[in-house]
Amino acid sequence: MNAPANLTAVLLVVAVTVGIGGYGLRSRSTPDFYVASRTVSPLRNAAAVSGEYVSAASYLGIAGLLATYGSTMLWYGIGYTAGYLVLLVLVAAPLRRSGAYTVSDFAEARLGSMAVRRTATVFVVLIGLLYQVPQLVGAGLALHTALGAPAWSGTVLVAAVVLVSVITGGMRSVTLVQSVQYWLKLTALAVPALALLLVWRGVWHPSGGPSPLPVAHAAGGHDGGQGLYGVYSLMVALFLGTMGLPHVTARFYTNPDGRAARRTTVGVLGLLGVFYLLPEVYGGLGRLYAPGPAAADRAADTEVLLLPGRLVPGTTGQLLTALVVAGAFAAFLSACSGLALSVAAVLSQDLFGGDVRGFRRAAAPAVLVPCAIALLLSGSGMSVAHEVGLIFSVAASTFCPLLVLGIWWRRLTAAGAVAGMLVGGGLSAAALTLTLLGVGGTGWVGALLAEPAAWSVPAAFLTMVGGSLLTPGRVPAAASVMLARLHLPEALAAGPADRSAADGDRSSAVPARSSRDGHH
Template sequence: MTTALVGGFGLRISRTTSDFYVASRTAGPRLNAAAISGEYLSAASFLGVAGLVLVHGPDMLWYPVGYTAGYLVLLLLIAAPLRRSGAYTLPDFAEGRLESRQVRALVSVFVTGAGWLYLVPQLQGAGLTLEILTGAPDWLGPVVVAAVVVLSVAAGGMRSITFVQAFQYWLKLTALLVPALFLVLAWQGDGRPGLPAAAPALAVSAGFGRADHPLYATYGLIVATFLGTMGLPHVVVRFYTSPDGRSARRTTVVVLALIGAFYLLPPVYGALGRLYASELPLNGDADAAVLLLPGRVIGGAGGDLLGALVAGGAFAAFLSTASGLTMAVAGVLAQESRGVRHFRLATVLAMGIPLAGALLMNGVPVADAVGMAFAVSASSFCPLLVLGIWWRRLTPPGAIAGLLLGGGSALLAVAVTMGGAAPHGWAHTLLAWPALWSVPVGFLAMVLVSLATPGRIPAGTSAAMARFHLPESIASAGGALR
């Protein structure tokens, strides 16, 4: 309700195109960092990490480590230069840097695809939460979240969503922290039990979470999460709202602190779930551990109240991430018109396609589905951003080749895996965790094809590079990329 009210109020304060797309570039570091953290901490963070720790144990702690460390890479390599580009969206950056409509169109396709791929598990998580708590049909949660997100984004655009997502970060942190304290106290009251030494491994079906070659899968996960963060469309668009490059860097530092604090909590739920809810993986409900533990461990009215608080945080996770993704995708879909009316129409389309996907697909653990979106982002946008910002010899043919070979191969691998067509053994592992080979493919393709086409280096490369790397006070005379 609060999300809908704040989003609706955004209609009163968001009037200009700049308000809707980049909050008129007025978001300060603390507000922007809370908003970034709010939209970044998705269903995979709130439910999925605990579910994976419940099923697989400490090996899954690489997920929160990777999700957090990705911002360190972003801080070091692209945060300030990306803001100085002056773009509204990632396709804007690509066209401004490479002076190519073809590159812009291809980046738009990948932004839209990655955004939709990331939106599906948010909506599925909402369906799981509402079904567990109320017994409602699994289609109702996605429909409710989709309706609230469309209302919030279409009403106020980026300016109002910034306040909504900042509020939702603190709600999510409180919703996990307070019940976790009571759960740990209850565990201590039980004599601090541990798993029996001879406890059998938790059985899981052959699927996304199981790897025939776990070491390779771990490295694939690390590469995807470390490098995929910088290209996630809803993360990238946030840096365009900072007043300047220095603010963008400060925002990233605050984000590291905020999400680092949050990620201390889901593993607590996963560890306690191995003691009090070890049957959930057998029923395919590992992602529900966070929702069910307060009732199981504490029980009574107190367990119900804590469970309600967790459920509120879960819905905040779905709403905030879905809002950011919808904002990013709608911005790309409406990029030709730049009008508020077309932006609102694009918002409906941006949410409608993943809503249909969420209603048709099921059985994919949310953290694994999000990990696949990270792999696609790492294989396509990471090479484009790193080379576009730091290597002046990048050419449009090189960028196209890298996007198609790197991002395209990762997207194909994800499609095969999510469709259930991947066999077992090495074939399954390579397709389910593609980043370890698709990211190098993307970088190599961009470098080699660019070196083979030196005559295609854009004429404005030197001016663009100066704008990326010089303080705004020096580079302002050159204007912003448009």
Template sequence: MNQAAGITAVAVVSVLTLAIGAWGLRFSRTTSDFFVASRTVRPTLNASAIGGEYLSAGSFLGIAGLVLVFGGQMLWYPVGWTAGYLVLLLLVAAPLRRSGAYTLPDFAGARLASRRVRQLTSMLVVAIAWLYLIPQFQAAGITLELATGLDPRLGGLVVAAVVLVNVLAGGMRSITFVQAFQFWLKLTALLVPAFFLLLVWWGDGATSPADTVGGAAWANPIVSGGQSYYATYSLIAATFLGTMGLPHVVVRFYTNPDGRAARRTTLVVLALLGMFYVLPPVYGALGRLYAPDLADSGASDTVVLDLPSRMVGGVGGDLLSALLVAGAFAAFLSTSSGLTVALSGVLAQDVFARWATGVQSFRLAAIVGVVVAFALGQLAADVGVATAVGLAFAVAASTFAPLIVLGIWWAGLTDAGAIAGLLVGGLTTGAAVLVTFLGAPAGWTGTLLTQPAAWSVPLATLTMVGVSLLTPQRRPAGATRFLVRLHTPERVQLDRG
């Protein structure tokens, strides 16, 4: 693609992001503004912001790359990432908002009256946030290299710098406006080029993308036989349950005015994600016809950005490519911003509070969090974008999903049970992440480690329940009262004084 157009697209998105963040800064005055936007974000704005931060590099680039290489089986990724919000709507959204917490560690510590649970939860939030930030910086590097020919490390550096400026300036209040804008930019950036690319495909009279291409069938699985079925069900478990445990998603529900608004927000999010996730598989399917070489060269994550130059060409192709580059950079910026806010909130309260307070600790935490994530991204440069995002979902599903669900719906959960379950889920999936980054072995062992959710989620949940049943004396004295608060609508609570 034309390098001048690519550089212009990156510059325009970065400037607009900073400008909207600066405009939102005038609304950020208090510590509550920085952490949860003073709990005043309305459902439509909040849903757009959630869509902005949730639709990450894995959604914008990774899904299309997976469909290009492996075909229709990879459609479980967008299905699962959308359906996760249905689970969140039914089980978590309103009660979590009524907890009155700022962060997941706040919720866990208050629910179980345990400082140790809070500390362990904080460590897991930081680990998941860093794991999720890695692919954002990686994808930014891929995009910048393809668009401008510059060193890929510079792309991650640009994203890190822009995110830090916005987060340091206005926190959650400022980022909310930025992410809402970036969702609609991402949707437009995929929708408009897809329309023209489909017209080209239709005019070419090309064969169906379901036909074999590059030696890979449309239904070509990552692994064969029983491993294929296991990998699919494990992916479903990770994506369906992992959403509720992602720190940057959960913190968004604390910004709603009340539990009813949290539910309405989730419904709007489902609609927005449904619109968006129709589009990336289209690019993957077209890539199987027009860019099959990318599947064999290990550059499958670039298929979204590469198609316009191959299918349209000329000035039209350059303009469509520039629009996609703008959307991709918006994806990296919005998700990285949400993760940085969630990460900073936890680090500020549980690590840096001894050196600074309020907004100062939040800003110090943001700097440290982004710098460490950028450095880790350079060490894991060979891991696929969607693979890294999928692992983050698996870790979240195996740790926070059982903690949140049991914490909201079961009075018998104890601090000992929570700690045991979090350790089992965290250590098993952490080992799986490490093995995947270093290079997983072939066969069943590799499949079990690269897709751990099918066994790690039940193991962590059973551990949490079993140890809680063995330690009933450690049940918090106010557990029943806390659960009543979670499940009582705010209007009823006000009526009762």
């Protein structure tokens, strides 16, 4: 690889990120830092959501898994996109109408319970921190592949840039950065993909040597019933886990109203649908032109970075590679920024006072803790896409039941919600831990642990429903009013009904905060 060109690409992405983030210096108020004062247009928000959602798993991991295991891995791209369809139908508009800043705010306002808020906060922090780890590990791997630099340097570089962006501008600046980075990532994959397809079809014969001949790939796939179970369980995790990702749900609080939240989600479906055509191109060509089977899933994650130079020799191939490297670092930065924002928001609300100063204080652990974990796990051999899939299982097993039942079922109680989150989150988190430790092997036990969503999500729903039915006397008195607020258009739900939905000792926090930014 051409290290100078790749280094220039990385530095340009960092400079653009920091430069555009300077716009965030205009952020001064609490609403600016938490929800960009709820003034983000649907088109910009759709690009920002897509920008932070297209992470290391999407940019590097899907192509690597396709190159290694074949067409079964196409479900990753489908699942990542289809999760927004479920979110559009069930969650997007009501969640915006709640007036919340965070999932913890929503949970407390809906159920009037500090126990629910604290439980939700724990899982927001857990998911947000764990999701950053594969992004930071991927950054180290990419920098090592592109420049030959130590893996830790990429991890530290991304963490430092993210910390500066979050502290200086909060949601306002990060929104603008992520919307620009989506288009950068799309271009960085699309232009080399077009060139590679021209080479593959024989339309373009680059100078410097003939096109490489296709080589049979010997990597195996998944077997029998275990493989089929893994596909279905992965679909459950990706379809239902999207709504449980704290950095995704936080985006819908920045829309002006529920209608804008729905329009944002439709835009996201279109933008992601276009983007996820591209990793399949790299994965398919990588499977055809790879010099041999990948030694490990982590090695396969470099397929996107290596393929342009493999098919297009000379200066042109080096420039295409540099473009791909630039897009990869945009993916790491945008995903980590959104995750750090979501974690800092809930930590600030619950531990640091909830103001701008508290937000900035909370940003440090939100970035530095996953950075430390990533440095410890940098030698792991697991694919970033599979690691992210496991985290989707945790999200689907905790916040999906809470949001769906909280929005659509009046009889949900605080006791049921806490029990469901603890059961679903505990089971999926235990499976994630055991999988990372290598427990289970290749049999059914290993398959059930590697893809736990098929059993952990139903367990969470059943526990949440059962716990609520066993505590009928604890249904919040204002449940009907709150549900009206979630489902009626803002013009009809505003006024005294809005205020009464906030009855309770701490549940008034959401409407009170909303009133400060003019959307109560």
